[in-house]
Amino acid sequence: MNYYARRLLTLLLTVLFVLLLTFAAFRIIPGNPALVILGTEATDAQIALLEEKLGTDRPLAEQFADWLVAAFRLDFGESLRFSEPVTHLIAGRLPVTVSLAVMSLVLTIAVGIPLGIIASRARGKAADMLVTIGTQLGLAVPSFWMGIMLILAFGLTLKWFAVSTFTPWSENPWLAVKSLVLPSAALAVPQIAIVVRYLRTSMLEQLGLDYVRTARSKGLRESTVLYKHVLKNALLPVITIIGINFGELLAGSLVIEQVFTLPGIGSLLITAIGNRDYPLVQGLVVLIAFTVIAINFVVDLSYRWLDPKIRLQ
Amino acid sequence: MREAAAIATEASLLDIRNLQIRLRRTRGAGLSVLDGVSLTVERGETIGIVGESGCGKSVLSLSILGLLPSAMRIGGGEIWYEGRHPLHTMTDRDIRAFRGKEIAMIFQDPMSSLNHGLTIGYQITETLRLHLGYSRKEARERAVWLLRKVGLPRPESLLREYPHQLSGGMRQRVMIAIAVSCNPGLLIADEPTTALDVTIQAQILDLMRQIREEDGTSILLISHDFGVIADMCDRVLVMYAGQIVESGTVDDLFERPLHPYTAGLLRSIPTPAKKNSPLYSIEGHVPALHERGAGCRFASRCAHATERCRTEQPELVAYRGGHAARCFLAEAEGGNRHAAV
Ligand code: SF4
Numbered sequence: 001m002n003y004y005a006r007r008l009l010t011l012l013l014t015v016l017f018v019l020l021l022t023f024a025a026f027r028i029i030p031g032n033p034a035l036v037i038l039g040t041e042a043t044d045a046q047i048a049l050l051e052e053k054l055g056t057d058r059p060l061a062e063q064f065a066d067w068l069v070a071a072f073r074l075d076f077g078e079s080l081r082f083s084e085p086v087t088h089l090i091a092g093r094l095p096v097t098v099s100l101a102v103m104s105l106v107l108t109i110a111v112g113i114p115l116g117i118i119a120s121r122a123r124g125k126a127a128d129m130l131v132t133i134g135t136q137l138g139l140a141v142p143s144f145w146m147g148i149m150l151i152l153a154f155g156l157t158l159k160w161f162a163v164s165t166f167t168p169w170s171e172n173p174w175l176a177v178k179s180l181v182l183p184s185a186a187l188a189v190p191q192i193a194i195v196v197r198y199l200r201t202s203m204l205e206q207l208g209l210d211y212v213r214t215a216r217s218k219g220l221r222e223s224t225v226l227y228k229h230v231l232k233n234a235l236l237p238v239i240t241i242i243g244i245n246f247g248e249l250l251a252g253s254l255v256i257e258q259v260f261t262l263p264g265i266g267s268l269l270i271t272a273i274g275n276r277d278y279p280l281v282q283g284l285v286v287l288i289a290f291t292v293i294a295i296n297f298v299v300d301l302s303y304r305w306l307d308p309k310i311r312l313q
Numbered sequence: 314m315r316e317a318a319a320i321a322t323e324a325s326l327l328d329i330r331n332l333q334i335r336l337r338r339t340r341g342a343g344l345s346v347l348d349g350v351s352l353t354v355e356r357g358e359t360i361g362i363v364g365e366s367g368c369g370k371s372v373l374s375l376s377i378l379g380l381l382p383s384a385m386r387i388g389g390g391e392i393w394y395e396g397r398h399p400l401h402t403m404t405d406r407d408i409r410a411f412r413g414k415e416i417a418m419i420f421q422d423p424m425s426s427l428n429h430g431l432t433i434g435y436q437i438t439e440t441l442r443l444h445l446g447y448s449r450k451e452a453r454e455r456a457v458w459l460l461r462k463v464g465l466p467r468p469e470s471l472l473r474e475y476p477h478q479l480s481g482g483m484r485q486r487v488m489i490a491i492a493v494s495c496n497p498g499l500l501i502a503d504e505p506t507t508a509l510d511v512t513i514q515a516q517i518l519d520l521m522r523q524i525r526e527e528d529g530t531s532i533l534l535i536s537h538d539f540g541v542i543a544d545m546c547d548r549v550l551v552m553y554a555g556q557i558v559e560s561g562t563v564d565d566l567f568e569r570p571l572h573p574y575t576a577g578l579l580r581s582i583p584t585p586a587k588k589n590s591p592l593y594s595i596e597g598h599v600p601a602l603h604e605r606g607a608g609c610r611f612a613s614r615c616a617h618a619t620e621r622c623r624t625e626q627p628e629l630v631a632y633r634g635g636h637a638a639r640c641f642l643a644e645a646e647g648g649n650r651h652a653a654v
Binding site for chain 2: 210211213214215216217218221222229233306
């Protein structure tokens with residue numbers, strides 16, 4: 001339990017640090033935010049009014065303290081552009097991005113792990129070569145381009161999926177899934193490539209170890225040796241890499257949302273930046289940072305569950 | 314052909330006849346890993362195979378259960394179990410029924426030989442459920458019994474633990490518990506004590522003796538350490554560069570080693586009397602596959618090598634009492650030496 005307490009403490013400190021950084025980033029940038037927002041032709045009265053609204057006329061420490069307390073209550077103030085609570089705006093967009101991320105994660109695991117196993121079993125044979133070439137391509141092609149190609153092929157030519165329309169889950173879950181298939185595929189392709197490569201290497205490494213010979217000498221079927229003995233050990237580095245790449249997945253989804261015009265966090269962030277909507281940008285940055293931290297935490301825990309050696313240290 | 318070691322009767326538990334192990338891709342015919350190895354193991358008997366690393370003893374042990382590395386294959390000869398099961402011709406599917414059930418193996422390093430990601434309990438019950446069709450509960454009970462049998466404390470909680478939580482000696486006890494779980498007829502132990510320190514070594518050997526007495530299990534013990542072999546075995550085979558160079562009872566070999574290699578191995582056993590002198594070791598190394606010449610494979614390291622030794626290959630010749638050796642020197646002297654006894 002000691003470990004979990006320690007881990008939780010670091011998590012908390014990291015979150016605090018992120019909050020500080022986010023806050024500081026927008027205060028340290030030269031120029032008065034009110035002035036930046038209103039433009040050079042604003043009157044002093046207008047500026048003063050906005051400064052008061054933003055709270056930027058008060059001492060920095062006080063601003064930070066207030067903001068921090070509010071942030072822990074999940075209150076990031078009101079958006080300047082939409083005149084709505086930031087939390088509200090984010091909550092409205094979150095389901096799209098979360099479903100996108102989850103779907104591409106599911107795709108990554110569902111496609112990447114079987115392919116990795118196939119590649120390692122067919123080592124040096126045609127199937128292995130094919131998978132290796134495939135992963136090279138998957139890594140080389142940028143996902144936004146992949147997205148455009150998918151739209152061209154499956155959306156416009158084959159017309160299997162509707163393009164540029166998003167159906168909310170509440171309206172029709174089936175159509176919602178359908179509208180997310182192409183973007184999550186575009187996001188998942190490089191991740192799949194990475195998983196396949198890691199798993200292939202890791203499986204081959206494990207297969208050379210002594211315990212595999214022991215397992216065979218016990219009379220186990222090759223499939224039992226592979227799935228019961230080898231796979232669990234081989235998955236360790238793969239899980240780490242999936243976790244580490246989750247941040248990348250989020251970053252990628254910001255771009256992919258633009259390509260597929262999905263109303264998610266990504267498009268909200270870009271609108272917010274375009275409009276210099278500081279409270280909204282801050283809220284979004286904190287949210288994204290926190291998600292990445294939380295995912296890392298979960299990966300860490302699952303890693304310990306998988307590897308008893310670490311669990312008991 | 315004078316195959317001395319084979320006192321083959323149909324009922325031998327294990328009967329290996331003239332086994333050849335070849336590399337899959339050999340240029341030319343010379344590259345056999347094992348060359349005409351024959352041996353029998355009778356019920357209840359403990360046979361030792363001794364030799365330096367690289368002499369082919371591990372390859373021999375792996376070939377019995379069809380566990381050769383993919384680069385090697387059986388190129389000739391036969392391996393019979395109980396006189397009626399031809400292990401050498403079996404498909405992987407058929408031979409699986411023998412692995413872990415009729416013939417079980419123990420390996421050198423008990424840490425790397427156990428799966429560090431699975432519990433001790435799982436690794437023991439696995440074979441019980443597979444070969445004996447035990448239910449989860451039956452297998453668990455039997456596992457507790459087995460752990461107790463091999464002298465491990467608090468077996469119930471041990472079942473939930475992982476290999477790295479145990480000491481090396483305890484891990485090897487677990488390996489032995491797994492190996493004897495289905496009451497195999499033959500236990501193949503490949504350097505079972507090499508990775509352990511001396512006191513633990515003795516304990517593990519004691520445990521193997523106990524298993525042999527309780528269950529009547531035959532043991533094929535492989536070691537580079539003549540001391541361990543002498544301690545445990547009835548008969549010994551000395552291997553060098555893929556061949557058997559001498560075989561006989563432990564007493565025969567100790568008192569009258571016929572092959573210079575055996576004599577060298579005996580001289581290198583550490584004993585209390587020799588404690589202060591530097592440990593003797595045979596100079597040079599076991600020739601690699603491509604370094605083997607036409608003559609005696611030991612010629613490059615043998616103090617008695619003659620011109621004939623370098624050009625002609627000696628055969629394994631039987632002398633009195635089933636004592637056999639592959640050496641021209643022994644051929645010239647062996648009969649006399651025996652006659653003198
Ligand atoms: S045959 Fe010759 S070289 Fe070989 S062991 Fe005997 S004496 Fe030595």
